[in-house]
Amino acid sequence: MRVNVDLRLKDVPGQLIKALEPISLNEGNIVGVVHNHDLVTGGRISVNVTFEYKDQRALDAISSAWKERGVEVVKMGEIFRTYAAEYLLVGDLTHAILRTITESIEGMEGVETMDLQYSLATGTADRSVLLVVSVRERERVRDIDSYLGAMSERHDFLLIRGMGV
């Protein structure tokens, strides 16, 4: 799991290592560090760290270590990595079918968000619809692929997938 924290450190040398060391000691993986030298309040500077941790016990151990070392935790929040899968559908996509498709996808497990854009072709009944679906786990993309594949076959839509996540 991935987490993002705002820390406040004493503005003296050696403090950053003091803040990052507990993450490594507890088998965490530091993904990013933003050191805000300009943001000094009450003699402390602000540092934003994103890291992956093994389990809740490891995260608790890191938090305790910070407390012992005088590192102040201002804010901590989970970050979920999401994968965006894109699809273009071309065909006689009525409002009713579009509603069915969007409701079905939104109801699928692990689907975070869905963005939909469409246009109506001039002179033909074919409409093009772009769907961008964010999912929590890569494996969920396969479920959406299968669902849209089956819908396209049933309703004779052209399905254009992205390159995969």
Add this chain to the structure above:
Amino acid sequence: MRLALVGFGTVGQGLAEAVAMKKDLIYDRFGTELRIVAAFDSRTYAMDPRGLKPLELVARKQAGKGLGRTRPKSVAEMLRELDYDVLVEMTPTNIEDAEPGYTNIRTALECCRDVVTSNKGPLALRFRTLDELARKNGVELRFEATVGGATPIINLSRELLMAEKVESMKGILNGTCNFILSRMGEEGLPFEYVLKEAQEMGYAEADPSYDIDGIDSASKLAILANAIMGMDVTYHDVRRTGIRRITQEAVELAAKERKVIRLIGEVNGEGVEVAPRMVPLGHPLAISGTLNVLHMHTDLAGAITVVGRGAGRKETASAIMSDLVGLLKRNACLLNGRVK
């Protein structure tokens, strides 16, 4: 090395020109020549064990005179009686029953002759049969020209990357479709308009279905799946969607997301498929024009991308020449006793 050329259209003539052009290079490198001892077109033939003059054959063909005498029997029957080392099979692809290419290739392999071909049909439909026959008879069947034109895909994978396990492949294998989709995206033109333009420029046939319905790409993908990934598939096993129904609106919607639409062939653990896909700008497969590209993932080398010109007289001749050079190298090794 004595060659029997079967098929003397654009590809056959291009090869004859390349043989003439590279005569000195071949002699300097291998101390031998590529001697054309027989050439066949759909109706006529020419034969000379001392060697035919390649450029004279081309001139005769272009003057509309045929290659020489009218064939008294089928090419396959004549091949059985002919003395040659390598059959170069360049008849047009027939994806219905692979003929006459299949019978010509089979005949040569049965007679223990090496074969080089540019004809996709026999390999897209009967790959395993021909491959096993070649192995059984201890001869080579080489087919670089069947996929990607001048892009060295097959020999790169089967020779230089021999120690690699190719885990997946994605590619653009048809220049006509890529030209149409590039023009639609870059100029905002509708499909029908660009198709006509492609026909006028000679990139698409009068009946374009072979290209735009993905038949050509699917044939090539089946060959790659067999030759590079060791699968046992035919053209009929490839899930296939063409580009006919792609609208200008679909292209524009993709562009809003910084994507282009391309006809992509893909082989992975889940199967073999040709279909239009949205490709991010900057991706190795987001190429424009008539180029071909193959992007593969291997266990040791990781990602490898090869790009090149996928069709044309010289380009196809280049691929056939690379196969002929491969045979010359093998022969040189055999002579030196370096192959066991």
